């Protein structure tokens with residue numbers, strides 16, 4: 001019953017969660033079980049449609065950066081610089097993408113913060129060459 005087509009129908013408890021009711025949406029069957037905690041893994045959707053720049057994104061809208069850009073044949077034709085893109089650099093030189101919105105991200109706070117710090121150094125490297 002707890003496999004597919006199931007949703008959490010109800011959380012039950014006095015001062016804290018004590019039970020959850022799971023409902024099978026195909027059969028309507030419901031089962032209440034003891035539960036001390038409920039962890040929500042809802043996935044993520046990048047909100048990148050608003051970006052007017054023609055940056056490369058994967059099929060889900062996450063922004064491609066660094067060596068991953070070479071997966072696209074078009075990228076090889078359009079990248080004009082002698083160097084490869086820096087890590088975290090998008091297909092537009094000097095524009096970087098970090099954190100969850102980046103394709104292949106680790107989806108952790110520490111990595112998002114670390115990538116932000118890396119990006120500052122990479123921006124300086126980029127500025128030194130223009």
Ligand SMILES: Cc1cc2nc3c(=O)[nH]c(=O)nc-3n(C[C@H](O)[C@H](O)[C@H](O)COP(=O)(O)OP(=O)(O)OC[C@H]3O[C@@H](n4cnc5c(N)ncnc54)[C@H](O)[C@@H]3O)c2cc1C
Nearest residue numbers: 040041042047050098099100101106107108109110112113
């Ligand atoms: C339920 C849940 C639990 C998690 N638990 C953990 C955990 O235990 N440990 C851990 O390390 N990581 C955890 N994560 C992952 C962690 O939250 C992310 O990896 C991290 O927050 C990514 O940071 P970010 O800055 O890239 O993105 P975000 O934290 O998502 O920040 C992006 C910000 O940009 C804003 N924004 C979006 N579009 C625009 C726009 N057009 N203009 C202006 N602002 C905009 C958003 O409102 C948001 O504030 C969890 C994530 C979820 C969803």
